[in-house]
Amino acid sequence: MTVKIYIPKDAAAVACGADEVAEAFKKQAKKAALKIEIVRNGSRGMLWLEPLLEVEAADGVRYGFGPVQEEDVTSLIKAGVLGAEGPKKIKHQLAVGPVEEIPFFKKQTRLTFARCGLADPVSLPDYKRLGGYKGLENALKLKPIEIVDIVSKSGLRGRGGAGFPTGIKWKTVHDTPPQQKYIVCNADEGDSGTFADRMIMEGDPFVLIEGMTIAGLAVGATRGYIYLRSEYPHAQIALNAAIAAAKKEGYLGDNVRDSGHAFHLQVRMGAGAYVCGEETSLLESLEGKRGLVRAKPPLPAHKGLFGQPTIINNVLSLAAIPYILDNGPQAYADYGVGRSRGTMPIQLAGNLKHGGLFETAFGITLGELVDAIGGGTASGRPVKAVQVGGPLGAYFPREYFDTAFDYEAFAARDGLIGHAGVVVFDETADMMAQARFAFEFCAVESCGKCTPCRIGSTRGVETLDKVRAGERPEANLAVVEDLCNTMKFGSLCALGGFTPYPVMSALTHFPEDFGRPAKKLPAAAE
Amino acid sequence: MAREPWSEARTRQIVAEHVELEGPLMPILHACVETFGFVPNDAVPVIANELNLSRAEVHGVVTFYHDFRREPAGKHVLKMCRAEACQSMGCESLVKRAEDRLGIKCGETSVDGRVTLEPIYCLGLCATAPSAMLDGKIVGRLNEAKLDKLLKGAGA
Numbered sequence A: 001m002t003v004k005i006y007i008p009k010d011a012a013a014v015a016c017g018a019d020e021v022a023e024a025f026k027k028q029a030k031k032a033a034l035k036i037e038i039v040r041n042g043s044r045g046m047l048w049l050e051p052l053l054e055v056e057a058a059d060g061v062r063y064g065f066g067p068v069q070e071e072d073v074t075s076l077i078k079a080g081v082l083g084a085e086g087p088k089k090i091k092h093q094l095a096v097g098p099v100e101e102i103p104f105f106k107k108q109t110r111l112t113f114a115r116c117g118l119a120d121p122v123s124l125p126d127y128k129r130l131g132g133y134k135g136l137e138n139a140l141k142l143k144p145i146e147i148v149d150i151v152s153k154s155g156l157r158g159r160g161g162a163g164f165p166t167g168i169k170w171k172t173v174h175d176t177p178p179q180q181k182y183i184v185c186n187a188d189e190g191d192s193g194t195f196a197d198r199m200i201m202e203g204d205p206f207v208l209i210e211g212m213t214i215a216g217l218a219v220g221a222t223r224g225y226i227y228l229r230s231e232y233p234h235a236q237i238a239l240n241a242a243i244a245a246a247k248k249e250g251y252l253g254d255n256v257r258d259s260g261h262a263f264h265l266q267v268r269m270g271a272g273a274y275v276c277g278e279e280t281s282l283l284e285s286l287e288g289k290r291g292l293v294r295a296k297p298p299l300p301a302h303k304g305l306f307g308q309p310t311i312i313n314n315v316l317s318l319a320a321i322p323y324i325l326d327n328g329p330q331a332y333a334d335y336g337v338g339r340s341r342g343t344m345p346i347q348l349a350g351n352l353k354h355g356g357l358f359e360t361a362f363g364i365t366l367g368e369l370v371d372a373i374g375g376g377t378a379s380g381r382p383v384k385a386v387q388v389g390g391p392l393g394a395y396f397p398r399e400y401f402d403t404a405f406d407y408e409a410f411a412a413r414d415g416l417i418g419h420a421g422v423v424v425f426d427e428t429a430d431m432m433a434q435a436r437f438a439f440e441f442c443a444v445e446s447c448g449k450c451t452p453c454r455i456g457s458t459r460g461v462e463t464l465d466k467v468r469a470g471e472r473p474e475a476n477l478a479v480v481e482d483l484c485n486t487m488k489f490g491s492l493c494a495l496g497g498f499t500p501y502p503v504m505s506a507l508t509h510f511p512e513d514f515g516r517p518a519k520k521l522p523a524a525a526e
Numbered sequence B: 001m002a003r004e005p006w007s008e009a010r011t012r013q014i015v016a017e018h019v020e021l022e023g024p025l026m027p028i029l030h031a032c033v034e035t036f037g038f039v040p041n042d043a044v045p046v047i048a049n050e051l052n053l054s055r056a057e058v059h060g061v062v063t064f065y066h067d068f069r070r071e072p073a074g075k076h077v078l079k080m081c082r083a084e085a086c087q088s089m090g091c092e093s094l095v096k097r098a099e100d101r102l103g104i105k106c107g108e109t110s111v112d113g114r115v116t117l118e119p120i121y122c123l124g125l126c127a128t129a130p131s132a133m134l135d136g137k138i139v140g141r142l143n144e145a146k147l148d149k150l151l152k153g154a155g156a
């Protein structure tokens, strides 16, 4: 009998030793003449358990053990993980039971990530066996405008940060006259605290390819590019393997599934510039230029890549499309609250006990995410601040833990959900240092086109250094506030325009870290 | 990593391999870094000429992106993440430790040319922070012991 075990190939698992664990299993099984099959799956998203070994029982239920290190393999085998009796009754200190029963997993609504972690990510037969390409099969029976309507009705909004309705974007490109059009996937995922794009590209790359192919059909685009940040070499390998498999089976190429429609897809690597995640900077970069942000209009939908009509969407926006085309727009729109429809793959990161990917309908509160799902800090110290939405997102204090995860609710509190990265800091965090870092990051990454961003950020760093040195702190904090105002209103894009969010939220909510008197809490707030 | 010495002929060959692509410049520059370890100044006019661009245009692109280094790096490159999620898990004290061990500041190469220490802003491993990358190999849950092992492996 061959025992089937799963050890993720996801970069987070690999970074924590998954390759060494897989190698050790291979060696020891060989030595003991045990027949095993090791599937290198995507991650289930419970990253504190990575590398998570899964062993399939006779009834198909998968039992987990984690986090496994190379040196645990001997004791795991001794405990029987490769034994004929199956994993159900195994006693081992790393045993976590049936993986899908773990509360972190069970509480999710996995629509986009439904398949992630189940099988070999670059096996097309596995993708189809698990329900893949049904969305495309449906799309092939529809008129382009019908596909666009379905996307509009789903209420899907761009997952890259701005939350722009995807259907409207597609309609605009659909309505331009026939010519060379492009589908560009923004896989630049530069925000600290975010890794959902990476996980889906490594763990279920076909779902992105399918989403892009459907977008191509909807607007009449025959070429697509995935602009991938160079920090993601593992995703590059997975995407290229999946693209090759899709081509071979006729899911990409001159004649997609004998439909007469062509769709060609290529991966292009970024080169370490954060600003190239901004859509027009990204297009410049794809064209082989400096990543300078373009003034809008014209919109990319009218004049995008090489001046042609272009859909540019985030990885998660495009990866949500197959579900919507397979199950209908209402099935997706049924999840969520207000104008935030569907699910969001939220990334819990930083100083958290249970960090990972948690896909859920919009509307869950920040407090539930941090305390209940994330289990509080990894350090065991109280939470001080939570930064949501990457380096341009605001720092929220505990008093804001009742904020619902929803575009409008965060905006109402001068924050943003951005790409849904949640980074937790414990009480040792120095919020003036965090504010300084926000300025510094902006200075390093600014494309240089506008003065408030280019110069203002550097002045911000200098001014906070003066405050730190005790040099006229109040006057200098007033300069900081002033700089933030100028940057907010005088910047062309959100790099300069939103850097004030982390800075001002730190100053507003944690004045004591800037030498100002602490805020008085309303008595009932804690 | 073993790299080839720069040559004009090899540069032309790299250009020829990519020239059919739409927007070939970025892939060409990546290939240069992969082949030579950096983008030598001498490569700029060659690429410009082959692609019918001005030198200034190519130079502008090379200098815009962090990845297109213009000097060879040390024998080993250690990139340490200094972005927010890694900060929340104490990356700064680890960076300091690496700096002290190597006797350099982040962004520099050790005097013996063995190790280049560079900052990186997020590797997408933010739930297993702090993170680092040594010669392309990623490392999560970095701590002092793991860092010392990495440095030792790099001969520092």
Ligand SMILES: Cc1cc2nc3c(=O)[nH]c(=O)nc-3n(C[C@H](O)[C@H](O)[C@H](O)COP(=O)(O)O)c2cc1C
Pocket: A157, A158, A159, A160, A161, A162, A163, A164, A166, A186, A187, A188, A189, A190, A191, A274, A275, A276, A277, A278, A279, A280, A312, A313, A314, A315, A317, A318, A493, A494, A495
């Ligand atoms: C400085 C900056 C960085 C950005 N980085 C990203 C990114 O890494 N990934 C992304 O999808 N969108 C990013 N965006 C947002 C894009 O400009 C754009 O809104 C998005 O790609 C549109 O896709 P969506 O509608 O599917 O979200 C960034 C914006 C700015 C201003």
Ligand code: SF4
Pocket: A275, A293, A445, A446, A447, A448, A449, A450, A451, A453, A454, A491, A492, A493, A494, A495, A496, A497
């Ligand atoms: S705000 Fe900064 S990054 Fe954005 S366009 Fe202006 S200078 Fe460039």
Ligand code: FES
Pocket: A192, A193, A194, B081, B082, B083, B084, B085, B086, B087, B121, B122, B123, B124, B125, B126, B129, B130, B131
């Ligand atoms: S912030 Fe360091 S890996 Fe993301």
